[in-house]
Amino acid sequence: xxxxxxxxxxxxxxxxxxxxxxxxxxxxxxxxxxxxxxxxxxxxxxxxxxxxxxxxxxxxxxxxxxxxxxxxxxxxxxxxxxxxxxxxxxxxxxxxxxxxxxxxxxxxxxxxxxxxxxxxxxxxxxxxxxxxxxxxxxxxxxxxxxxxxxxxxxxxxxxxxxxxxxxxxxxxxxxxxxxxxxxxxxxxxxxxxxxxxxxxxxxxxxxxxxxxxxxxxxxxxxxxxxxxxxxxxxxxxxxxxxxxxxxxxxxxxxxxxxxxxxxxxxxxxxxxxxxxxxxxxxxxxxxxxx
Amino acid sequence: xxxxxxxxxxxxxxxxxxxxxxxxxxxxxxxxxxxxxxxxxxxxxxxxxxxxxxxxxxxxxxxxxxxxxxxxxxxxxxxxxxxxxxxxxxxxxxxxxxxxxxxxxxxxxxxxxxxxxxxxxxxxxxxxxxxxxxxxxxxxxxxxxxxxxxxxxxxxx
Ligand SMILES: Cc1cc2nc3c(=O)[nH]c(=O)nc-3n(C[C@H](O)[C@H](O)[C@H](O)COP(=O)(O)OP(=O)(O)OC[C@H]3O[C@@H](n4cnc5c(N)ncnc54)[C@H](O)[C@@H]3O)c2cc1C
Ligand code: FES
Ligand code: FES
Numbered sequence: 001x002x003x004x005x006x007x008x009x010x011x012x013x014x015x016x017x018x019x020x021x022x023x024x025x026x027x028x029x030x031x032x033x034x035x036x037x038x039x040x041x042x043x044x045x046x047x048x049x050x051x052x053x054x055x056x057x058x059x060x061x062x063x064x065x066x067x068x069x070x071x072x073x074x075x076x077x078x079x080x081x082x083x084x085x086x087x088x089x090x091x092x093x094x095x096x097x098x099x100x101x102x103x104x105x106x107x108x109x110x111x112x113x114x115x116x117x118x119x120x121x122x123x124x125x126x127x128x129x130x131x132x133x134x135x136x137x138x139x140x141x142x143x144x145x146x147x148x149x150x151x152x153x154x155x156x157x158x159x160x161x162x163x164x165x166x167x168x169x170x171x172x173x174x175x176x177x178x179x180x181x182x183x184x185x186x187x188x189x190x191x192x193x194x195x196x197x198x199x200x201x202x203x204x205x206x207x208x209x210x211x212x213x214x215x216x217x218x219x220x221x222x223x224x225x226x227x228x229x230x231x232x233x234x235x236x237x238x239x240x241x242x243x244x245x246x247x248x249x250x251x252x253x254x255x256x257x258x259x260x261x262x263x264x265x266x267x268x269x270x271x272x273x274x275x276x277x278x279x280x281x282x283x284x285x286x287x288x289x290x
Numbered sequence: 291x292x293x294x295x296x297x298x299x300x301x302x303x304x305x306x307x308x309x310x311x312x313x314x315x316x317x318x319x320x321x322x323x324x325x326x327x328x329x330x331x332x333x334x335x336x337x338x339x340x341x342x343x344x345x346x347x348x349x350x351x352x353x354x355x356x357x358x359x360x361x362x363x364x365x366x367x368x369x370x371x372x373x374x375x376x377x378x379x380x381x382x383x384x385x386x387x388x389x390x391x392x393x394x395x396x397x398x399x400x401x402x403x404x405x406x407x408x409x410x411x412x413x414x415x416x417x418x419x420x421x422x423x424x425x426x427x428x429x430x431x432x433x434x435x436x437x438x439x440x441x442x443x444x445x446x447x
Contacts, residue, residue, distance in 0.1 A: 008358075
């Protein structure tokens with residue numbers, strides 16, 4: 001890092017131009033809770049750091065009609081202080097609230113959590129379940145990418161080296177909708193998910209599920225959107241039979257590794273259990289959310 | 291390496307410092323400004339010994355670059371006592387013997403002060419969650435929690 005340069009551009013155009021012009025290793029800096037750790041442990045030796053926190057589009061939270069848009073670099077802490085957002089997307093906030101400690105959330109962003117591309121990232125499954133779409137910009141223009149399509153492997157994304165995630169759009173929420181995220185860890189705080197499960201669902205006036213999305217963390221090389229698990233809920237009253245089918249579909253979608261945190265067998269089993277528990281919480285929240 | 295000239299406010303004083311882009315705020319505080327109250331336990335965000343506040347936001351200074359803090363308001367342990375008058379949290383840490391080797395103490399005090407500013411009357415559980423980002427190898431936390439709860443009572447009077 002002898003020749004490391006630091007830039008803090010104030011516009012998207014300047015940020016993408018800086019990234020595009022760099023021949024060596026460039027890194028976007030949001031909260032730095034992954035980037036700076038990787039620099040300290042000599043995992044990366046960037047030539048250029050582009051701090052994106054001075055760009056207004058990356059740090060705002062705003063309503064667009066009934067939808068929410070928040071900047072990719074907004075810290076977890078800032079999201080936690082936004083009362084209406086917490087009420088609207090409690091499951092997304094379950095994930096955000098699990099990231100590290102207060103000190104970590106004071107800096108850590110959802111954009112960084114996604115772009116770091118860990119299979120165990122806690123805010124990613126509930127964002128996928130929410131149907132969040134990332135707004136991405138590069139030197140050749142902007143594109144919208146569903147969050148589930150961003151991560152392509154451990155530490156890998158589909159973004160070009162000069163592209164940045166600007167913000168996330170979370171769709172308007174119909175009445176009787178609820179979401180939830182649960183993770184399993186040996187410790188209650190400051191630990192990496194053995195398994196994570198996010199569920200988002202909407203009920204009709206009779207309590208039947210009309211729409212659902214289910215996503216899992218730490219059970220495959222990337223966070224997973226599991227359509228079969230959602231299908232197990234849609235059209236049902238999210239009763240015992242539906243929850244059992246959901247758990248089975250979630251377990252069937254897993255393609256995990258054995259490591260010190262859990263065996264393949266264990267992760268597959270826990271994925272079903274957690275998906276089911278998350279669905280029960282989402283159901284209860286949807287019922288309250290008339 | 292090009293150094294950046296940073297002007298910022300540290301414990302109420304305007305300061306100027308030259309920093310290298312790769313230097314963490316923790317290293318700037320300790321090595322450039324010789325403010326060694328803030329400790330390094332891990333440099334990876336796990337232990338909280340390096341806790342400081344920036345514009346009232348609690349962070350690990352090991353995971354902030356010095357170049358990021360121009361024009362901010364930084365508070366470290368050195369700003370906690372008022373001259374010889376200790377902060378109630380400092381008094382209560384001594385009274386409850388909430389420290390042994392002391393390396394975690396500056397970070398715990400900064401985190402506890404931040405916690406009580408946001409939540410002046412926390413429950414024991416809220417204190418434990420509020421301090422979950424601060425590791426202590428000596429005390430077993432019980433005395434720390436007792437000290438913070440006691441300080442909260444005193445500070446509300
Ligand atoms: C002690 C500790 C505990 C942690 N605990 C958890 C946990 O429980 N759960 C969890 O999920 N994570 C955890 N993390 C990991 C980390 O805090 C999160 O991944 C965090 O959300 C990263 O966000 P950031 O803003 O700090 O990202 P940064 O470190 O700034 O960036 C992360 C990566 O994304 C890239 N990037 C950032 N923003 C953008 C953007 N807008 N566009 C394109 N690329 C971008 C960066 O270049 C970098 O590669 C922990 C980290 C620490 C140090
Ligand atoms: S030294 Fe910063 S968290 Fe340990
Ligand atoms: S007193 Fe020794 S680490 Fe806390």
